[in-house]
Amino acid sequence: MASRSWFEVPPSAARLTGSLRDIGYDFPTAIADIVDNSVSAGAKRVDVLIEFDGLASRVFIVDDGAGMKPGALNEALRFGSRRDYRRGDLGRYGLGLKTASLSQCRSVTVATRASAASRVHARQLDLDLIEDWDQWVVADPARDEVLDRCHAWLAESAGTVVVWRNLDRVLPEKRPEGGWARRRLESLAAKTAEHLGAVFHRHLEGTTGHQLVITVNGEKVQAWNPFAPQEQHRQDLPALRFEVQIGDLSGHVTLRRYVLPSREQFSALAEFERLSGPLNWNRQQGLYVYRADRLVQWGGWAGIRGIDEHTKLARASVDFDTDLDNAFNIDVAKMRVTLPPSLRQLVEPAVNELCVLANGAYRKTPRKAGNERLAGLAMPREEQMVANAAGTAGLALRAAAMVAGEYAALTRIIDQLRLTDPESARLLGLHR
Incomplete structure (x- = not known):
């Protein structure tokens, strides 16, 4: 040549x-x-x-x-x-x-x-x-x-x-x-x-x-731990460990999931406000990605699901080490990462399970009278009991589908129910 x-x-x-x-x-x-x-x-x-x-x-x-x-x-x-x-x-x-x-x-x-x-x-x-x-x-x-x-x-x-x-x-x-x-x-x-x-x-x-x-x-500088480790009523789900392999690159990723206490269950109102974070509760929900114990990105669900008022108490940490930098496409400023598609598929059921539990914790939170109706009137006691029972049934249905490994099938059923009978979907808490 x-x-x-x-x-x-x-x-x-x-x-x-x-x-x-x-x-x-x-x-x-x-x-x-x-x-x-x-x-x-x-x-x-x-x-x-x-x-x-x-x-x-x-x-x-x-x-x-x-x-x-x-x-x-x-x-x-x-x-x-x-x-x-x-x-x-x-x-x-x-x-x-x-x-x-x-x-x-x-x-x-x-x-x-x-x-x-x-x-x-x-x-x-x-x-x-x-x-x-x-x-x-x-x-x-x-x-x-x-x-x-x-x-x-x-x-x-x-x-x-x-x-x-x-x-x-x-x-x-x-x-x-x-x-x-x-x-x-x-x-x-x-x-x-x-x-x-x-x-x-x-x-x-x-x-x-x-x-x-x-x-x-x-x-x-005071540490701001997004997972409120000192709060007695925080729910901790089992940690999960995943192996990620992309080409010759391989490593492990750890997912830890938490449902934070509701406002009424926090040890103090000031602590609840502090834990809302700079983006406030709704936008602070989601995945907190750590590279070598350094927080890189937080807030949102990385395309797995959308932000929802009912899941604002759900937060999860995703930990990886520097040997997976290429897999996560970390940027020069170390402010943005992208979850590898293979990892997103692995964590999706666990994230959905977390959000089901957070949804349940949110719905069990006492509400002030007047929030249930636009006219400002409290819901009658009998009607409230029916609504609570239906909402609990909807949560139980989601949880059972998760355990059975059929959450994707349930999601398709819920989508159809929203189209054919939106009122029943609403009563079961499946309208979102």
């Missing part, structure tokens, strides 16, 4: 770095991606400082992890860093530190110290410099007050400090020194704390075997 000529055509650094800024991060998810690196480095504490100072506003992410030697620091700032990720590492593509940072700012500085016996090293990735030179370069940053603070934080032990400056994607273009800009940063700090409390709740709770403390502007 005749040899072919080939030509090296390196991409324009200026253009490509500009494009990579729009990968899809918002401020909290960008911070979370930096915290991923801290967790992988074995950090026990991560402090996030979001400081308003007009155009000089900045963000610090400080950890007490393993730190890096100079060569590793340069490599960490390479787009598509050349490193092997171990099983369980939260990194994936070698892009997170760079793309997450530059999605929010034009200059990111990393100061790090590998051990108490070594010195502090710092490098800076600056978009203005890259655009001027159109080359993939990092710089040795000039010593200033910000870098002095980094040295002070790393004075006695190993760790890493990431600094975002020139926050062009965070501060408003007009009047970045004004009160609105200050309030925006304060709001972002609150949203970031909320996001980190959800994404890293297992690490914050110490259930991973690695206790982590995160603070945002000096306030300790």
Whole structure:
């Protein structure tokens, strides 16, 4: 075979770095991606400082992890860093530190110290410099007050400090020194704390075997566990384990299912409101997907079924490890995954069983008089008893079909009943 000529055509650094800024991060998810690196480095504490100072506003992410030697620091700032990720590492593509940072700012500085016996090293990735030179370069940053603070934080032990400056994607273009800009940063700090409390709740709770403390502007981040483990009336269904194999790729996925207590059964009204989550009860129902104990995606049923008021108490965790990344099509920002079609088929009966139980728990919840009728009149006692009995029969029918492995057949029967006798379907609670 005749040899072919080939030509090296390196991409324009200026253009490509500009494009990579729009990968899809918002401020909290960008911070979370930096915290991923801290967790992988074995950090026990991560402090996030979001400081308003007009155009000089900045963000610090400080950890007490393993730190890096100079060569590793340069490599960490390479787009598509050349490193092997171990099983369980939260990194994936070698892009997170760079793309997450530059999605929010034009200059990111990393100061790090590998051990108490070594010195502090710092490098800076600056978009203005890259655009001027159109080359993939990092710089040795000039010593200033910000870098002095980094040295002070790393004075006695190993760790890493990431600094975002020139926050062009965070501060408003007009009047970045004004009160609105200050309030925006304060709001972002609150949203970031909320996001980190959800994404890293297992690490914050110490259930991973690695206790982590995160603070945002000096306030300790509280874990937000979507499954309300402290609630006495939570229903736990048996955990299920599935094997997923796609080509040469194989691994295990664990499904855990929960029916949360109704409002009246929660230990406190404030706790019920807290567990409603940032999306509120209806949209917080569904699957919570964890990659190596880090929450990646939550809310909704991944196409298995739709969101329903009657199943809002149903939540389930889906756990996979990094060896199944390709099967789940995890994105660069680690915010979106896709359930493999083979897994979706396996979990569908278990999800439907969960929703049947959640539906039953919802319907047993006491209702205020006046909700049953549009006119505001309470349903007569006899009529209410008939309605309750019919609803219980409908739930029993669904559960029996689930146990018998005939849920798909029952679904077809229900669809036909809705067409031919919608009133009976309504009475049996099968109209949705």
